[in-house]
Amino acid sequence: MWNLLLLLATFFSSTNAATKDQWRSRTIYQLLTDRFSRGNGDNSPCPDLGNYCGGTFNGITQNLDYIQNMGFDAIWISPIPVNYPGAYHGYAAIDLYGVNPNFGTEQDLLNLVNACHSRGMYVMLDVVANHVGPVTPNYTQINPFNNEKYYHPYCEISNWNNQTNVEYCWLGTLPDLAQENPFVRQTLKNWIHWIVNKYGFDGLRVDTAIEVPMDFWAEFSMSSGVYTVGETFNGDPNYCATYQGCLDGILNYPLFFMMRSVFQQGQPMWDCRTFMQSCSVFPDQTILGSFVDNHDNPRFLNGTSNLNAFKSALAWSVTTLGIPIIYYGDEQGFSGGPDPYCREVIWPYLNQTTSEMYTFVTQIVNYRKQMQLWNYPWIERYAQSNFYCFSRGLATMAFTNSPNNVQYSVTYNPYTNGQVVCNIFWQNDCVTITNGALNVVLLNGEVKLYMPKSMMVSE
Ligand SMILES: *[C@@H]1O[C@H](CO)[C@@H](O)[C@H](O)[C@H]1NC(C)=O
Numbered sequence: 001m002w003n004l005l006l007l008l009a010t011f012f013s014s015t016n017a018a019t020k021d022q023w024r025s026r027t028i029y030q031l032l033t034d035r036f037s038r039g040n041g042d043n044s045p046c047p048d049l050g051n052y053c054g055g056t057f058n059g060i061t062q063n064l065d066y067i068q069n070m071g072f073d074a075i076w077i078s079p080i081p082v083n084y085p086g087a088y089h090g091y092a093a094i095d096l097y098g099v100n101p102n103f104g105t106e107q108d109l110l111n112l113v114n115a116c117h118s119r120g121m122y123v124m125l126d127v128v129a130n131h132v133g134p135v136t137p138n139y140t141q142i143n144p145f146n147n148e149k150y151y152h153p154y155c156e157i158s159n160w161n162n163q164t165n166v167e168y169c170w171l172g173t174l175p176d177l178a179q180e181n182p183f184v185r186q187t188l189k190n191w192i193h194w195i196v197n198k199y200g201f202d203g204l205r206v207d208t209a210i211e212v213p214m215d216f217w218a219e220f221s222m223s224s225g226v227y228t229v230g231e232t233f234n235g236d237p238n239y240c241a242t243y244q245g246c247l248d249g250i251l252n253y254p255l256f257f258m259m260r261s262v263f264q265q266g267q268p269m270w271d272c273r274t275f276m277q278s279c280s281v282f283p284d285q286t287i288l289g290s291f292v293d294n295h296d297n298p299r300f301l302n303g304t305s306n307l308n309a310f311k312s313a314l315a316w317s318v319t320t321l322g323i324p325i326i327y328y329g330d331e332q333g334f335s336g337g338p339d340p341y342c343r344e345v346i347w348p349y350l351n352q353t354t355s356e357m358y359t360f361v362t363q364i365v366n367y368r369k370q371m372q373l374w375n376y377p378w379i380e381r382y383a384q385s386n387f388y389c390f391s392r393g394l395a396t397m398a399f400t401n402s403p404n405n406v407q408y409s410v411t412y413n414p415y416t417n418g419q420v421v422c423n424i425f426w427q428n429d430c431v432t433i434t435n436g437a438l439n440v441v442l443l444n445g446e447v448k449l450y451m452p453k454s455m456m457v458s459e
């Protein structure tokens, strides 16, 4: 009897845990806790982006309106364990069970998760099970992996094409956990179950997924009980697809590279077709994470000042198959270079909710939601060297990477003759389907997202 009650109690205490099916409709805002808000009104600049800047859990809690008002219904926060001195990003743990005191207390973190849940927002935690902080040779500092025997012998990853090398060697100076050691394996599985349930996290972003064997991830993911999306930093869909199964989804780096090549470098848009065809190897594209920017790469706008190209890439990432992830600062047009310059502080901008990019992000996120794009298959409608068009349900997205006036007559479309469809970015930009065709005109590299006029929400 008591066992049954205990079982029921465990079940109900973890009902926040969200599955991949519940994540499919979500749109995620990725932030680094250290860079979002200090939570004390201090908006002075950060003297050194390579060290702590002062962001806190309370700062995020106080500024959830800023995120939710764009339409986001999930946040991804950076890792929370106690970290090596100066590791503001959280990817160099010292104590897996403690909370990084720079960000606040356990209670502050619980308050953040509860505040998100009461708004109907999910919280995704970034977790690291591949390595710990660079403490060599003094492993006694690590809780709980306090002995050299829990790690692979030192060798630095030197050949990313040799999977054994990638899995058994170290990422730089970070001690590489030996998941084949029974204590390490069981402890990591217990830890992930514990941390998800203690704080009520709804999903996990799994760091350095390709550096750990898949059989471990399958057990780890199962033990977590929530949706998991893995960082597979690799542009080859064939390689990345092998990780979908042991983890629910992967961060779609192949898409990231395609968008940079087409919209930033101006490669022919035939590449979009080739790319989408190559993605058929994924077991389920609807639960991959699609993103334009993140904390590990120079921002899109660092490589070009073309705002329309950036908007096109963002619109693609939000409307294509997958769960969109927008990196904090994209909504303010940030343009930082490589790590740590792409990890700007955003606090001076948290009152700027009418900026051009904030408005644009709000529009595309709400379009995805209103048209419930996740419910519809992805259909290519038109491909050319300077034009690409796809649809999902009655939503049609038209893209170009040309600065010129681009016109195409899209005869293969989801509409009926005489139907009026409008571009969400300009209420008066409506066209009537004539002779079966949707006539698209794009200027200056702009993107257009269409919906039937009858569905437009009037202002
Ligand atoms: C190793 O780390 C522990 C815990 O931080 C510390 O007490 C000890 O002095 C360190 N030993 C060496 C040799 O640095």
Ligand SMILES: *[C@@H]1O[C@H](CO)[C@@H](O)[C@H](O)[C@H]1NC(C)=O
Pocket (backbone or CB within 6 Å): 155, 162, 163, 164, 165, 166, 168, 169
């Ligand atoms: C791959 O890496 C492992 C571990 O570093 C090494 O022992 C092995 O020789 C490498 N294999 C090849 C073909 O280079």
Ligand SMILES: *[C@@H]1O[C@H](CO)[C@@H](O)[C@H](O)[C@H]1NC(C)=O
Pocket (backbone or CB within 6 Å): 301, 302, 303, 335, 336, 337, 338, 341
């Ligand atoms: C791109 O990044 C570099 C290095 O951080 C920086 O110096 C430069 O100003 C950035 N460019 C833009 C357009 O922001």
Ligand SMILES: *[C@@H]1O[C@H](CO)[C@@H](O)[C@H](O)[C@H]1NC(C)=O
Pocket (backbone or CB within 6 Å): 043, 347, 348, 349, 351, 352
């Ligand atoms: C936003 O806050 C900054 C300080 O962080 C201030 O300088 C600026 O005037 C504020 N802008 C608005 C529109 O309130």
